[in-house]
Amino acid sequence: MPVNLDKPHLWKTDVAASVDMYNRWFMDFAPVVFRDTRVQTTQSVKDALRATAHLTDVQPALLRQHPGILPTLRMSMCPPLAVDRLIGLSGVSPNLVKCMEKEQRLPVRMSSAKADHELGKIAAVIERLADPDIFVWLAREAPATNAEIHRAATIIADRLCGAVTNPIIRNAQEQRQLTVIQTYLEQHGYRRLPPGDGAKFDTMPPGTFSFRMNVPIRQTTGTQTINIPVDAVIMPKTAKHGNLPLFFEAKSAGDFANTNKRRKEEAVKMAQLRHTYGPNVRFNLFLCGYFDSGYLGYEAAEGIDWAWEHRIDDLSLFGI
Incomplete structure (x- = not known):
C-alpha cells in the first residue's frame, strides 16, 4: 500500500x-563540515605547492607524476580557471585534462611524447597566470616564508572548497x-x-x-x-x-x-x-x-x- x-x-x-x-x-x-574539509584541503594544497617548488617550477614531469594536483593549480591562477577555460587557453586535448581532473591519471592511449608535449602547454599557462597577489614570492628572489605559504594554501583551499561546497x-x-x-x-x-x-x-x-x-x-x-x-x-x-x-x-x-x-x-x-x-x-x-x-x-x-x-x-x- x-x-x-x-x-x-x-x-x-x-x-x-x-x-x-x-x-x-x-x-x-x-560550517563544521566545511571547516574540516578546508583544513584537509589546505594540507593538500601545501603538498602540491611543495611539489612545484612553490609554483616556481611547474614541469611536465611533475604533472605526469602527480596529475591529481591540476585542480589546485587551476585555482592558483588569476583569475581561477575552469576546466574548459584551461583547455581553451592551452590548446590541449580535452580528454587529457578531464582524465587528470576526474581520474587523477593520464589517458591510457596517449603516448609519452604526446603527453609531455601537452603537459608542457598546461605548465606554461600555469606559470604565466599564477596569481601574484597570492604567491607574493614569485616577483622576488627571496624564497617563500612559512607564513606566506600557509596564507596562500588557505586561499587556494577556500577556492577549491567553494567550487564544491x-x-x-x-x-x-x-x-x-x-x-x-x-x-x-x-x-x-x-x-x-x-x-x-x-x-x-x-x-x-x-x-x-x-x-x-x-x-x-x-x-x-x-x-x-x-x-x-x-x-x-x-x-x-x-x-x-x-x-x-x-x-x-x-x-x-x-x-x-x-x-x-x-x-x-x-x-x-x-x-x-x-x-x-x-x-x-x-x-x-x-x-x-x-x-x-x-x-x-x-x-x-x-x-x-x-x-x-x-x-x-x-x-x-x-x-x-
Whole structure:
C-alpha cells in the first residue's frame, strides 16, 4: 500500500517540516563540515605547492607524476580557471585534462611524447597566470616564508572548497541520513551486513540491511548488464524466499531548484529496476530538505514512494 505518494493533502505540511529540519542541521553542522574539509584541503594544497617548488617550477614531469594536483593549480591562477577555460587557453586535448581532473591519471592511449608535449602547454599557462597577489614570492628572489605559504594554501583551499561546497554538504548530509536509518533499523531488531562480505541483494536474510549495495540491471536498450548503486537495501523480517528487498535512496537538498533538476534521476533508476525485476520492485526515497510539491508529484507519478526523515516512523508502513 502507498505510504505518502497518495496523500497530497499532507505534502505542504511535510515540506515545511522537512525544510525546517534541514535548515537546523545546516546551521549546526554544515560550517563544521566545511571547516574540516578546508583544513584537509589546505594540507593538500601545501603538498602540491611543495611539489612545484612553490609554483616556481611547474614541469611536465611533475604533472605526469602527480596529475591529481591540476585542480589546485587551476585555482592558483588569476583569475581561477575552469576546466574548459584551461583547455581553451592551452590548446590541449580535452580528454587529457578531464582524465587528470576526474581520474587523477593520464589517458591510457596517449603516448609519452604526446603527453609531455601537452603537459608542457598546461605548465606554461600555469606559470604565466599564477596569481601574484597570492604567491607574493614569485616577483622576488627571496624564497617563500612559512607564513606566506600557509596564507596562500588557505586561499587556494577556500577556492577549491567553494567550487564544491554543495557536494561537500550533500555528502555529509547523506552520510548522516544513512546513520539515522541504521539507528532506526537496529532499534527494530535489524542487522547490518558487513561491508564487502559479498552478499547479494536477492539473497539477503530477512531482517538484514546493507548500504550502497550494487544491484545489477539490464539496460532498457540492448542486453548489457550493469551495476547501479542503491543507498539502502533492506530485507524485511517478514520476507519470504524469493522476495525482493526494499530499496531506498537517501536524498537531501538545500534548495528547491536543485531537486527539480535532479528529479529524473530517481525515475530512471526505478525504470531500470522494473525493466530487470518486474513491476513489484519497491524503490523508495528517504527525504530531508527542500522537496516541493512539483518534485513529489513527479515522483508519485512514477510510482515512487517516500518516507520523510522528520517522520521516520513511516518506515514501519513499508513493512519494516
